[in-house]
Amino acid sequence: MNTVAIAGVGLIGASFGLALREAGFTGDIIGVSSQAALDAGLKSGAINSSAGLAEAAARADVIYLAQPVNRILQTIEELAHLARPGTLITDAGSTKQKIVQKATTCLPPAQFLGGHPMAGKEQRGAAAAQADLFRDRPYILTPEGELSQRAATFKMWLTRIGARVTEMSAEIHDKTVAFTSHLPQLASTALAVTLAREQNEQLLSAFGPGLLDMTRLALSSADLWNPILETNKSEVLLALKRFREIVEDLQLSLEGDSLVELFAVGSGWATQLRRQGTKNSPK
Amino acid sequence: MNTVAIAGVGLIGASFGLALREAGFTGDIIGVSSQAALDAGLKSGAINSSAGLAEAAARADVIYLAQPVNRILQTIEELAHLARPGTLITDAGSTKQKIVQKATTCLPPAQFLGGHPMAGKEQRGAAAAQADLFRDRPYILTPEGELSQRAATFKMWLTRIGARVTEMSAEIHDKTVAFTSHLPQLASTALAVTLAREQNEQLLSAFGPGLLDMTRLALSSADLWNPILETNKSEVLLALKRFREIVEDLQLSLEGDSLVELFAVGSGWATQLRRQGTKNSPK
Numbered sequence: 059m060n061t062v063a064i065a066g067v068g069l070i071g072a073s074f075g076l077a078l079r080e081a082g083f084t085g086d087i088i089g090v091s092s093q094a095a096l097d098a099g100l101k102s103g104a105i106n107s108s109a110g111l112a113e114a115a116a117r118a119d120v121i122y123l124a125q126p127v128n129r130i131l132q133t134i135e136e137l138a139h140l141a142r143p144g145t146l147i148t149d150a151g152s153t154k155q156k157i158v159q160k161a162t163t164c165l166p167p168a169q170f171l172g173g174h175p176m177a178g179k180e181q182r183g184a185a186a187a188q189a190d191l192f193r194d195r196p197y198i199l200t201p202e203g204e205l206s207q208r209a210a211t212f213k214m215w216l217t218r219i220g221a222r223v224t225e226m227s228a229e230i231h232d233k234t235v236a237f238t239s240h241l242p243q244l245a246s247t248a249l250a251v252t253l254a255r256e257q258n259e260q261l262l263s264a265f266g267p268g269l270l271d272m273t274r275l276a277l278s279s280a281d282l283w284n285p286i287l288e289t290n291k292s293e294v295l296l297a298l299k300r301f302r303e304i305v306e307d308l309q310l311s312l313e314g315d316s317l318v319e320l321f322a323v324g325s326g327w328a329t330q331l332r333r334q335g336t337k338n339s340p341k
Numbered sequence: 342m343n344t345v346a347i348a349g350v351g352l353i354g355a356s357f358g359l360a361l362r363e364a365g366f367t368g369d370i371i372g373v374s375s376q377a378a379l380d381a382g383l384k385s386g387a388i389n390s391s392a393g394l395a396e397a398a399a400r401a402d403v404i405y406l407a408q409p410v411n412r413i414l415q416t417i418e419e420l421a422h423l424a425r426p427g428t429l430i431t432d433a434g435s436t437k438q439k440i441v442q443k444a445t446t447c448l449p450p451a452q453f454l455g456g457h458p459m460a461g462k463e464q465r466g467a468a469a470a471q472a473d474l475f476r477d478r479p480y481i482l483t484p485e486g487e488l489s490q491r492a493a494t495f496k497m498w499l500t501r502i503g504a505r506v507t508e509m510s511a512e513i514h515d516k517t518v519a520f521t522s523h524l525p526q527l528a529s530t531a532l533a534v535t536l537a538r539e540q541n542e543q544l545l546s547a548f549g550p551g552l553l554d555m556t557r558l559a560l561s562s563a564d565l566w567n568p569i570l571e572t573n574k575s576e577v578l579l580a581l582k583r584f585r586e587i588v589e590d591l592q593l594s595l596e597g598d599s600l601v602e603l604f605a606v607g608s609g610w611a612t613q614l615r616r617q618g619t620k621n622s623p624k
Contacts, residue, residue, distance in 0.1 A: 176549035196547050224546050231547065237539055238548040242555040245532050247607035248587045253520055254610035255583070262617040263507050264479050264514065265521040266459035269614070271554045272525040276611040280604035287595055298592050300538070302585060304531045309581050312570055321563035324530035327537035328559040331552070334545040 059211050060085040063118035065111065065133055067091035067099040070150050070175060071124030072187030075104030077219035080189040088114045091184075098184035115140035120212060123149035128285035131160050138164035146208040148173050152239065154200045154228035156289040162202070171209045172200035172228055175221065176239070180277060193220035200228040236293035241301055243283060244294070246275035342494050343368040346401035348394065348416055350374035350382040353433050353458060354407030355470030358387030360502035363472040371397045374467075381467035398423035403495060406432035411568035414443050421447035429491040431456050435518065437483045437511035439572040445485070454492045455483035455511055458504065459522070463560055476503035483511040519576035524584055526566060527577070529558035 062078065064071040067089040075087045089096045089105035099105040115121060115137060123130045130151045137147055148171040151157050161170035177195040179186060197216050201209060216223050226234070250273045253261055287294050304320075311317045345361065347354040350372040358370045372379050372388035382388040398404060398420060406413045413434045420430055431454040434440050444453035460478040462469060480499050484492060499506050509517070533556045536544055570577050587603075594600045 174547075176547060178549055178551070195549065198547055222546075224543075226543055226547070230541075230543055234541055234543040234547045237536055237541070238544055238552050241535065242532060242552050244588075244591050245528055246551075246555060246611075247604060248584060248591055249525060249528050250607035250611045250614075251590075251603055252524065252580070252584045252587045253614075254606050255587070256520055258513075258517055258520070260507075260509055260513055260517040261521055262614060263505075264457075264459060264481055264509070264517045265614070266461055266478065268461070268529075268558045269521050269525050271557050272529060273607075273611040273614060274554050275551045276607040278604070279608060280601040283604060284600055287600060291595060295592060295595060297535070298588060298595070301531060301535045302588050302592070304535045304538070305527075305581060305585050305588065307534075308527050308531055309578060309585070312574060312578060312581070317567055317570060318563040320534055321530055321561070321566060323537050324533035324556075324559040325562060328529075328533045328556040331533075331536075331545060331548070331556060 059083070059120050059208075059215060061088065061118045061120075062086070063088045063090055063109070063114035063121045064105060065090040065114070065121065065123045066125035066129065067095040067105060067184050068124060069178065069182050069184070069186050069191070071122065072099050072102065072104035072184035073177070073189065073191035074122060074124060074150070074175075075099065076102065076187055076189035077192055078215065079103060081215065081218040083215065086117070088118060090114045095184050102184065102187060104184060104187055111136060112140050115145065116142065119145050119208070121145060121147045123147065123151070126282055126285055127151045127153055127157065127289055130157055134160050134164050134170075141165070141169070143169070144208070145169065146171060146206070146212055148209075148212060150175050152235065152286045153289040154231045158200060158202065158228040167202070168206040168209075171205075171212065174198040174200075174231065174235070180274060190220065192216070195221060197221035197223050198231055199223060199225045200231050201225060232290050233293050236290055236297040240287060240290060240294045241297040243275045243278060244298060245301065246273055249273060250276035342366075342403050342491075342498060344371065344401045344403075345369070346371045346373055346392070346397035346404045347388060348373040348397070348404065348406050349408035349412065350378040350388060350467050351407060352461065352465050352467070352469050352474070354405065355382050355385065355387035355467035356460075356472065356474035357405060357407060357433070357458075358382065359385065359470055359472035360475055361498065362386060364498065364501040366498065369400070371401060373397045378467050385467065385470060387467060387470055394419060395423050398428065399425065402428050402491070404428060404430045406430065406434070409565055409568055410434045410436055410440070410572055413440055417443050417447050417453075424448070424452070426452070427491070428452065429454060429489070429495055431492075431495060433458050435522065435569045436572040437514045441483060441485065441511040450485070451489040451492075454488075454495065457481040457483075457514065457518070463557060473503065475499070478504060480504035480506050481514055482506060482508045483514050484508060515573050516576050519573055519580040523570060523573060523577045524580040526558045526561060527581060528584065529556055532556060533559035
């Protein structure tokens with residue numbers, strides 16, 4: 059891995075560039091993005107040069123797609139005509155089945171490796187990037203069959219930047235993140251919308267830190283999330299259905315004075331989630 | 342305000358003691374609690390002595406009830422026979438109508454002042470207490486009529502410890518926190534229960550920081566929350582109903598490809614919540 063092109067120098071793309079540098083990568087990192095993002099990425103050192111997609115594809119041996127999901131799908135189509143056969147193309151999109159299908163249609167086998175770093179923060183953009191964004195966070199890879207040599211090298215760099223790399227199929231990935239990522243997003247948005255619709259001027263003067271936690275994801279914008287949810291619609295609808303059933307269970311339990319059991323299940327699982335995170339983490 | 346008794350030396354009670362000390366209170370602070378809580382409170386300096394409720398009530402001119410809601414109701418009954426006429430009794434319970442009603446039945450008018458500090462953290466108990474827990478956080482008071490002189494003095498101390506004091510009726514308080522506190526708690530628990538019931542072993546290896554935010558409240562225990570929800574049942578059921586309607590709206594919007602509007606409403610409100618917090622805050 060000598061030359062990396064990063065398409066989409068936003069929070070994820072720029073953090074990946076910074077992380078590579080901190081882990082000792084000395085090759086070129088070429089940014090392909092809007093001028094504002096390129097300027098921010100050059101300033102922080104996340105990238106050291108910029109180019110159009112065609113030039114970047116001609117020079118890079120790894121192309122890292124860190125764009126919104128709908129743009130990743132478009133870029134893969136463009137790369138079908140631009141990328142050299144030896145180049146690894148990998149992405150950081152939040153859903154995997156549609157992207158892997160698109161890659162299978164457009165690219166030779168073994169050229170593409172689906173990926174999803176499960177890291178993020180409130181702020182977006184290259185200016186918010188940080189070299190340790192992926193550290194101790196899950197980084198899912200969805201290889202079709204055995205890892206190629208170039209994919210194995212890329213995976214080694216993910217380990218070097220401190221990510222907890224896990225492999226699973228694109229299908230299992232999408233089923234899983236419907237519950238662990240897309241449903242939490244929609245629950246947060248639903249909570250914020252519920253409060254937005256209440257005619258009560260005291261809402262904004264009587265809240266604690268819990269409401270801030272629970273509405274942090276709701277700050278996310280539709281332009282980022284619409285393509286994610288659109289490309290995982292059936293799984294997300296299933297997760298929403300299950301969630302709605304549990305909300306109904308809570309209503310019935312509260313009417314019947316027996317919330318203890320549901321609280322025990324919820325707190326038990328939330329505790330397990332934190333233990334698992336600690337267990338998986340090298341820290 | 343010369344001698345304060347704190348009944349329930351847990352996170353809230355012990356933090357109140359520490360905050361008073363840091364704000365310059367030099368009188369006695371008497372703890373009334375379990376031996377383990379008293380030991381932790383004495384060690385941290387949150388209290389400087391301990392006593393049973395009867396002795397504490399005989400000595401204190403402010404009695405601060407920082408117990409679970411169901412225990413507060415019991416303690417008010419006990420205090421009807423114990424408190425001196427000149428003593429102010431105030432509480433830190435998460436619901437107010439049942440508590441104010443109980444106080445109206447058991448105590449002379451103007452002796453009781455309902456309160457609710459909207460502060461907290463994951464950990465419970467005196468050992469987790471911190472002097473700045475109430476700083477820049479809403480502290481709701483629900484006086485019945487004009488503040489008495491002793492209540493005004495207590496309010497001044499709340500301001501000194503950095504709390505953002507707001508007054509409203511017990512009824513408005515309970516309607517409001519059903520949406521800003523009880524609903525977020527139940528949404529978090531519902532999310533954790535939904536994931537607990539999914540048969541997917543990858544759930545614990547493919548999650549990001551958003552899921553940790555969204556399941557933090559779910560760590561709370563039923564013994565704390567059951568009395569809160571029981572004493573605000575009709576308002577909480579209404580909030581749950583509204584929330585479930587919005588979840589249904591999200592399902593329909595996702596099926597119909599138009600999540601943009603709901604995301605805009607949600608992110609707009611979440612942004613407003615944060616601006617309001619900043620505006621109210623002296624920092």
